[in-house]
Amino acid sequence: MAHVQSYLQVDGHGQERPNPLSDWALTFKRTHALYNIAISNNITQFKTQSTLWGVKDAINTKFVIDSRTNPVLKTKMEVLDLNYPNRLYNPFLLLEGFDGVLDTPVEILHVVLLGVVKYLARDDIAKLKEKEKTILIGRLNSLNRLSLNIDSIKADYLIKHIKSLVGRHFKIIIQSAPFVLLDLLSPERREIWIALCKMCALIFQTRISHMDSYLDELTLHIHRFLRLIVQSNAQWVNKPKLHMLLHLPESIRRFGPASLFSTEKFESYNGVLRKASVHSNRLSPSRDIAVTFANYSGLKFLVSGGFIYDKQTGSISNASNEVQQVFARNPLLQRAMGYDYKSIHSLSYPLDLNIKLTKEDEVAIPEEFDADRNYPHLSQLAGIMVSKHEMLRQGVFVVVERRSKLLVGEIKSIWVKKTPQSSHFYVHLQGFETAHVDEHYQMRSIVRTPNHVVVNTKYIRGTINVQHNCHQFQCPVVSTRASLMEREETRITQPMVKHSDDNHYIINSASLSNPELHRQVALLPIEQTNPRDWIACVRGGFAVWLNVPDELLYNDSEDEADDVIVPPAQA
Numbered sequence: 001m002a003h004v005q006s007y008l009q010v011d012g013h014g015q016e017r018p019n020p021l022s023d024w025a026l027t028f029k030r031t032h033a034l035y036n037i038a039i040s041n042n043i044t045q046f047k048t049q050s051t052l053w054g055v056k057d058a059i060n061t062k063f064v065i066d067s068r069t070n071p072v073l074k075t076k077m078e079v080l081d082l083n084y085p086n087r088l089y090n091p092f093l094l095l096e097g098f099d100g101v102l103d104t105p106v107e108i109l110h111v112v113l114l115g116v117v118k119y120l121a122r123d124d125i126a127k128l129k130e131k132e133k134t135i136l137i138g139r140l141n142s143l144n145r146l147s148l149n150i151d152s153i154k155a156d157y158l159i160k161h162i163k164s165l166v167g168r169h170f171k172i173i174i175q176s177a178p179f180v181l182l183d184l185l186s187p188e189r190r191e192i193w194i195a196l197c198k199m200c201a202l203i204f205q206t207r208i209s210h211m212d213s214y215l216d217e218l219t220l221h222i223h224r225f226l227r228l229i230v231q232s233n234a235q236w237v238n239k240p241k242l243h244m245l246l247h248l249p250e251s252i253r254r255f256g257p258a259s260l261f262s263t264e265k266f267e268s269y270n271g272v273l274r275k276a277s278v279h280s281n282r283l284s285p286s287r288d289i290a291v292t293f294a295n296y297s298g299l300k301f302l303v304s305g306g307f308i309y310d311k312q313t314g315s316i317s318n319a320s321n322e323v324q325q326v327f328a329r330n331p332l333l334q335r336a337m338g339y340d341y342k343s344i345h346s347l348s349y350p351l352d353l354n355i356k357l358t359k360e361d362e363v364a365i366p367e368e369f370d371a372d373r374n375y376p377h378l379s380q381l382a383g384i385m386v387s388k389h390e391m392l393r394q395g396v397f398v399v400v401e402r403r404s405k406l407l408v409g410e411i412k413s414i415w416v417k418k419t420p421q422s423s424h425f426y427v428h429l430q431g432f433e434t435a436h437v438d439e440h441y442q443m444r445s446i447v448r449t450p451n452h453v454v455v456n457t458k459y460i461r462g463t464i465n466v467q468h469n470c471h472q473f474q475c476p477v478v479s480t481r482a483s484l485m486e487r488e489e490t491r492i493t494q495p496m497v498k499h500s501d502d503n504h505y506i507i508n509s510a511s512l513s514n515p516e517l518h519r520q521v522a523l524l525p526i527e528q529t530n531p532r533d534w535i536a537c538v539r540g541g542f543a544v545w546l547n548v549p550d551e552l553l554y555n556d557s558e559d560e561a562d563d564v565i566v567p568p569a570q571a
Contacts, residue, residue, distance in 0.1 A: 004538050007237040008226060009246055014531025014538075022054075024099045030055045031089060038064040057090050105251035106244050108203055108258045113170040115241035120196065121173050124185060125162045132184050133159050138477035138495030139180035139470075146396050147463040148175055149389060149513045156494075174200045175510050178441050179467045188232055194442050195225040197510035201519075203248065204512045206259045215249045222246065223529040227537045233548060234541030272338075300337060303327035350425045350457050352416065353391070355382035361394055363413050366428045368454035377418040384414060384425055389513065390463045392427060397505075399461040399521055400429070406461065406521050408432040408446055408507075409453070425457040432505070437524060440471045441506050444522035448503040462517045466505040473500040 011017040030053050038046040046064060050056050067074040080087050086094060093100075128136065140155035150172055158169060165173075178197050182190045199221040208214045222245045229236050236242055248258065255261045273289060276296075280288035302308075302319045303326070309316050327333055334341065357380060369378065383393035392398065392411055400407045409429030417424045431451040438445045446466065468475065479493040507522045509515075 001538060001542050004230065004234045004237050004542055007243050008230065008534065008538070010531075010534045010538070012535075014534035022101045024101050027055055027100060028093050031057045031060065031093060035060055035064065035088065043068065057093075059090050060088055063088055102254065105255050105261050106248045106258070107261075107263050108248075109167050109262050111241045111244045111248075112200060112203055113167040113174075115239070116196065116245070117170045117174050117200070118165070119239065120193065121165075121170060122163055124181070124189060124193075125159060128184060134495055135477050136180055136184065138479075139497055140176060141494055142497035142499075143176050143180065144465065144467055147390070147465040147513055148508075148511060150175070171204075171512060175465075175508065175512055178443065178510050179470070179506070179508070182440065183471060188228075192225070192228045192232065195221065195228050198524075199225050199245075201510055201512060201515040203258055205515045206257050207516065208252075208257055209516065211253065215253060217526060218252070219249050220526050220528055222248065224527055227529050227533055230541045231537040232541065232544065234538070234545040235548060236541075296337070303337075347385075347388075349386050350392075351385040352381060352423075352425075353383045353385060355393075357382040361413075365415075366413065366452065366454055368428070368452065369415070379416055379418075381414045381416055381425075384416075384457070386457055386460060387462070392457070392460075392463070397432070397464050397466045398427065398429070399464055399517055400455050400459050401461050402459060408434065408464070408521060409455075410448075412452070415454075426454050427457060427460070428452065428454050434507075434521070438469065438472070438506055441469075442524070443509045444507045444524060445469060446505050446507060448505075462514045464518050464521060465508040465511040465513065467508050468497075468499050468501070469504040469506050470497060470499065472504060475499050475501075 005011060005017075006019060009016060009018050034046060034050055034053075034055065034057070037049055043064065050061075063073070063077050067077050077088065092098060125133075125136070137155040137159055140153050140158065143153060145153065153172055153176075158165065158172065174197055177193050182193060185193065199218075202214070202218045202221055205214070226242060226245065229242070251261075252258055276289045276292040277285055279292075303324055305318060305324055307316050307318045327337075331341075361382065362380065365378065383391055385391050392414060394411055394413065396411045398409055398411060400409060409427075409431050411427050412430055413428045415426045415428065417426065429452065431449045431453065432446040433449050435445045435447050437443065475497050477495050478498050480496045480498070483490050483492040483494050507518060509518055509522050509524060511518050
């Protein structure tokens with residue numbers, strides 16, 4: 001039980017008791033000590049001591065293990081030990097100004113999406129019966145994707161390949177789970193998922209207005225999630241990634257929003273490396289890639305009008321205007337060389353998307369435009385952008401700020417009033433009234449009202465995602481939508497939700513797009529975890545653990561061996 005308490009950083013009375021931080025200088029000493037153990041004693045003692053200290057230098061470990069069967073490497077290692085001993089260890093140990101304890105933030109891709117979310121999604125979705133999976137697919141097909149920044153959802157693929165998904169797939173699951181998965185789970189598991197979804201909305205927030213209040217709220221959500229999942233089975237403490245959540249607030253305070261230091265951003269450069277190594281003969285790939293990058297840099301310098309100084313002749317030259325214009329007038333060449341005009345020249349918003357308005361979407365001028373009904377430059381638009389990631393079109397829900405109040409409305413039509421000097425954009429909204437917190441979803445419900453209003457887009461705070469309250473109205477899943485094969489409709493139908501109502505919706509507090517605005521509108525209460533809750537969590541979870549074989553959790557999650565910690569036999 002002490003192991004569980006230490007994992008949750010609480011004492012026997014349920015009071016918070018943070019574990020002491022590791023010391024980077026001590027880690028440095030132990031890394032060298034481990035090498036001496038391997039050389040002086042044996043590899044078994046080396047591995048045992050490495051586990052006890054929680055220290056593992058990947059470079060040094062490879063030297064130690066491979067040298068046992070490779071005499072050449074062993075000789076080379078001895079030479080390095082005499083002349084260049086630092087080369088036997090990770091160079092990060094000698095990096096000036098770097099503290100491996102404080103300067104290694106919690107990485108949310110592998111800790112959250114490929115950690116916590118993956119564990120629960122695999123465990124719960126894989127256990128569903130075929131009929132339940134069909135219901136789940138139908139709900140995913142019917143999910144309202146507006147304002148979620150999700151291009152498409154391949155529901156069949158997500159469910160069929162639940163054990164082979166990547167980060168972006170789990171982002172879809174975490175934003176949709178409260179509306180597609182909850183009533184297929186046990187009440188205990190439902191509470192865990194709701195806590196997880198709300199926590200993730202905070203974790204992936206990219207803009208933080210008030211750091212202290214944000215971190216306080218995030219900490220409360222992390223505590224609630226950990227309390228619920230450990231209370232269901234304390235065996236979850238074998239997963240180090242769950243414990244890392246407790247250190248996430250510290251990382252955010254030190255480095256800023258978690259999404260800004262997520263390492264998957266750097267994986268986007270893999271394509272650049274592949275492109276640079278395509279023509280390499282693989283004999284010296286690093287050199288070939290460096291030469292290719294140097295050629296790219298030189299070409300970029302020339303077409304940008306850079307001057308070259310010749311030391312021998314003392315002359316200065318540059319590319320001709322004709323060469324420079326080839327680059328300046330060719331968008332395809334610009335993209336091929338990594339030049340993005342939009343990122344340098346920021347667009348002004350609102351921005352007309354110039355989307356063709358279909359006849360089905362054309363509507364009469366709203367009555368609220370009575371004074372301008374005959375205005376010659378008043379016209380309807382299909383869609384506009386109000387920010388880099390927020391598009392307004394028919395059916396989108398927006399939040400309007402009037403007299404210090406946040407009001408929710410659904411866009412019925414978009415209009416522009418043009419003058420020779422400027423353009424003014426308006427949206428025709430139908431109002432929604434915020435109601436109670438729905439007991440099933442534990443999110444704020446909204447109800448349609450008969451009120452209509454025309455609002456200038458400058459009063460729009462942003463867009464939000466809402467989902468229909470299918471639980472209250474028991475919306476059935478039926479096979480109605482025709483499947484597309486090679487862009488042609490077939491007789492094969494896909495399951496879809498048939499909504500029984502069009503007036504009652506839920507604000508999606510699991511949305512990863514503009515989560516702060518969702519919280520400001522929803523104003524959901526936050527449950528605090530008190531000492532009694534922690535005591536009940538530890539005792540209840542530990543009791544369950546004693547009655548469940550260890551291998552059950554491991555089989556369900558199907559993790560690598562390195563992702564499992566086996567605690568001491570005596571808890």
